Amino acid sequence: MDLRDVIEALERGCGRDEWWPSESVFEVIVGAILAQRVSWKNVQIAIANLKCAQVLDPRAIMGLDESRLQELIRPSGFYRQKARYLRTFSAYLIDRYDGDIKLMKGIRTAQLRGELLSLDGIGPETADTILLYALGHPSFVVDSYAFRLFDRLGLGLGRSYDKVKTEVEDAIGRDVRRLSLAHALVVTHCKTHCLATPLCLGCPFSGICPSEVHDG
DNA sequence: ACCCAGGTGGCCC
């Protein structure tokens, strides 16, 4: 079994789609930042607060008092840091792209990824989430679930973010649809099967995965 | 009272 088998097994086993719902590209980016190390449910509350206050926009974010922004996103945790991160990204968007996300789309993936990684609060996972789900670039998102799942399947990829990312991208190709699905499937699979129940009912790996996968 | 949740940055060695 290699990485391609795992990806194909995930795709056969689950019919997941529309992984990152949103009403705008900026909302996806804000969600990516707010979702750092916190449940998606908390993020949804914070996003709803921002919408209710009609500030889900880079210039509106910059027009807010720091304390007001913190108050709105408080349910998503780490709210002082994340308020700073949102302002950093908003300022970057305004300064570099005149606040117009559409102007980012002509930039090459590697260049854009470098710009994102240079921002305070944007690490590799958040950068790749923005590239893939907000901007439609072929960039696989590695998260803690991917490390755990691939480790337990004995793929021997190690814990290097960039290593796992490039291996998956080589296995899947520059296909935004499949790269998006692959990340969603890794997370949903781990949450609903391997890391949640010992029996792993309905596990798409049944028959091919070592028993360690189901240890939880 | 724990443990976990769709990370990042800073520090240390």
Next chain:
DNA sequence: GGGCCACATGGG
């Protein structure tokens, strides 16, 4: 390069 730590909320 890896190993800790702070950051903060909400739910089981």
